[in-house]
Amino acid sequence: MKTYNILNRNAIDEIEKIVGKKNIITESEGFFNYNHDEFALDEIKHNPEIVVKPSTTEEVSDVMKIASREKFPVVARGGATGLVGGCVPSFGGIVISTERMNRIIEIDEANLMVTLQSGSTLRDFYSSIKRKKLFFPPHPGEESATIGGVISTNAGGTRAIKYGTIRNFTRYVEAVLADGSIITSGGKVIKDSTGYSLLHLLIGSEGTLGIITKAVLSVLPEPEDMITLIIPYKDIKTCLTGVPSILKSSVRPLAIEFIDKKVIEIAQKYTGKHWPSMQGDIFLLIILEGNKEEIEKHCEIIADICLNQGAIDVFIADSQQKQDDILYVRSMVYEALKFETIEILDVSLPPDQMATHISSVDNISAKYNVWLPTYGHAGDGNLHTHIMKITPGGDKITDWKNIFMEIRNEIIFDGIQKGGKISGEHGIGLIKKQYLEMCLGKTSIEIMKKIKQAFDPLYILNPGKIFDPD
Amino acid sequence: MKTYNILNRNAIDEIEKIVGKKNIITESEGFFNYNHDEFALDEIKHNPEIVVKPSTTEEVSDVMKIASREKFPVVARGGATGLVGGCVPSFGGIVISTERMNRIIEIDEANLMVTLQSGSTLRDFYSSIKRKKLFFPPHPGEESATIGGVISTNAGGTRAIKYGTIRNFTRYVEAVLADGSIITSGGKVIKDSTGYSLLHLLIGSEGTLGIITKAVLSVLPEPEDMITLIIPYKDIKTCLTGVPSILKSSVRPLAIEFIDKKVIEIAQKYTGKHWPSMQGDIFLLIILEGNKEEIEKHCEIIADICLNQGAIDVFIADSQQKQDDILYVRSMVYEALKFETIEILDVSLPPDQMATHISSVDNISAKYNVWLPTYGHAGDGNLHTHIMKITPGGDKITDWKNIFMEIRNEIIFDGIQKGGKISGEHGIGLIKKQYLEMCLGKTSIEIMKKIKQAFDPLYILNPGKIFDPD
Structure with a gap:
């Protein structure tokens, strides 16, 4: 186990000189907002x-120079919307909050790339590019x-089927290392095989x-039109059976989600927004984008596939408002529960293992008499x-x-057994x-620890996360 | 500089026992095919x-155990189609040729993923998935x-605009490390934030x-139809000026290439295949995929954009044969030259820097009176x-x-100066x-060397590539 030093008055004074008195918090009543995430x-x-x-x-670099000189643990903190305690300062020390590093530096319309400081929120990013008729799928x-935060977790979300997760859109990062040195990797380039x-x-x-x-993200031209389908099914098995046919069709949706009615009822109540159907037990939520005519055609293709494979009905939300409501209800499921x-x-x-994994979850739910609502990204096999x-x-x-812990272990073990990742x-x-070693194997983790050592020999950056120091 | 040991009779006998006598070459007359690549x-x-x-x-693992025990350098060799000497055994030692590791292990149609041994050729891979009506864009x-080989270089090629390079399609690799241990990373999963x-x-x-x-690659359903456009322009400037408008339109082509007529004339002669136009000085080559109706519509949109921005004409190749001929002429440019x-x-x-970089190349060509034909991936800024x-x-x-060397330096320095990668x-x-340090900075290279150290402390794997040992 590593040990760290406690911050002393001198170091605090030095840090205060770097960022200014009003940009540090040293009293414990101010720590409440910085001691947890959404876990x-x-x-x-x-x-x-x-x-x-x-x-x-x-x-940031100057603060890290002090931290490495003094061996203080440091945790970077963004929006703190994480769900695994990733930004919690488990060893005390310094929290570097990026809340003031929220500048959208450049919207480069010629190259379809946006440069921003890492503390920029998704909300600001989405709205700033919307004004330029640009679009960020994830x-x-x-x-x-x-x-x-979303780069540090390779976040995905609902709209990752067609274009992939944050990884596919990140062209460049600037990062401060443990010793305060600044590196950059990538550039405003799409192809890069340079080291x-x-x-x-x-x-x-x-x-x-x-x-x-700092980061550079790729963006796309705003699609001419977008449409959201809500497709009720009588049960999860029928619902998921249809998904491979959609993926193998000529239509590539932006998102294919599934979610059960009981969860939607709660989220609908929580948000006060309307969900277009209360038939069946489970829904597919499919988002299509493209130009108007195409989408109509695609809509028909998807509707045919789904109705042929047991869908009860197909509801189309075409107005912006209706679609926003649906995405909002879906996004707020976590908050509602x-x-x-x-x-x-x-x-x-693996996408074809979803249905059997959900069966296992149902069995675990019955065994422990615990509600285990499960929903998620039907198109990519990622379940919540x-x-x-x-x-x-x-x-x-x-x-x-x-x-x-027993429930958790059983669900995760089942996922790993089915070729999944935790x-x-x-x-x-x-x-x-x-669960990391069970999922990845001992050798891979040893390599990861050596990589950690290469970047951060004193082990001061976000200690205790991903794996423990030896 | 690292030093290595020379293979001795005992080690050769041991290796022979692992793979069998007919699967080793120890006489220098057999080395001709293994001492170079396409550089x-x-x-x-x-x-x-x-x-x-x-x-x-x-x-492979057993051979690596001997190599690490004895400190023999080892270079893996695939199709040897590389252009930077990447698979050349510069320090002698062992070449591990993957030519017999060419099994396509599984085509998983439910998950749209293919598992193959690393020595499988692109040719075998494309043809095996074509039979299942599947498609691999890069x-x-x-x-x-x-x-x-293509994973080890993150190869890209002509069809990377819409879906990206090999990186975006690689879901899993199995690799043998320097000490013979075997690791795997990723899986048949689309989203992965596990370490x-x-x-x-x-x-x-x-x-x-x-x-x-071994690797798992994602594939897509075969598009219903594909069409190739050849669009002549009077000069490179007019040609490249139109590209951002295409990228910002509602159509997302699979490929946008540019190539000059002089080069095409040589490649046409070399291949004996037909190129649809000899107007102007330069061509855009655009590939569209999708269903029939959509493509027709997209074709019109692209043609309008190009004609509005100075294109001389728009030629459409819709038959498979014509398109194959065009792709073949384009693919054989390197061979022809x-x-x-x-x-x-x-x-x-950065895509918007292409035109000015090409001006620089033209100036360098004039200065040294050397022909520097330049063509490439107009949609993604990658130039040849x-x-x-x-x-x-x-x-x-x-x-x-x-x-x-002077010419080379001038071209590469100009690229780096314009925010490019080498x-x-x-x-x-x-x-x-x-050029690596100039392009990436000293700190990044130091980190890379430490990563190399983490994976391969004896520095026996492909020594002398990317950077020299300290």
């Missing part, structure tokens, strides 16, 4: 010793997430290798199972702490470390 | 001490390239971190400049060795090492 359990909360809010890469849910891809190594590294301070949720998993499976504190009938479970988009963070 | 200059040729042709991952040129992506680190690492033995080519570069630029041994007028240059798809190999 539900209080056990992981941990206060930092100082919160620092730099506004430039150079300020939509990893909560829009208060920051660019640095090892530090860019792709940093993507998904959860702030353990470097603090991402949050109060009774212990944890939300994100097992990523909520482990709830209530029974399928809605009764509170008081002794959930006794069974939580995280499709949330990352490992603090809370999935124990 | 034109003889200077880089180097014989191995033994060529080994394993058929399984385990055999087309990095020469189809005798192997899957291991550092060794998968994406291995992609493009040119055989210096591990020997890729090869005899008089010293080197072919692959600078990757041939440094020729002849003048623009076609005269032989006898003293080309005196000016070659390799978009060929890799660094043996011959671009001297």
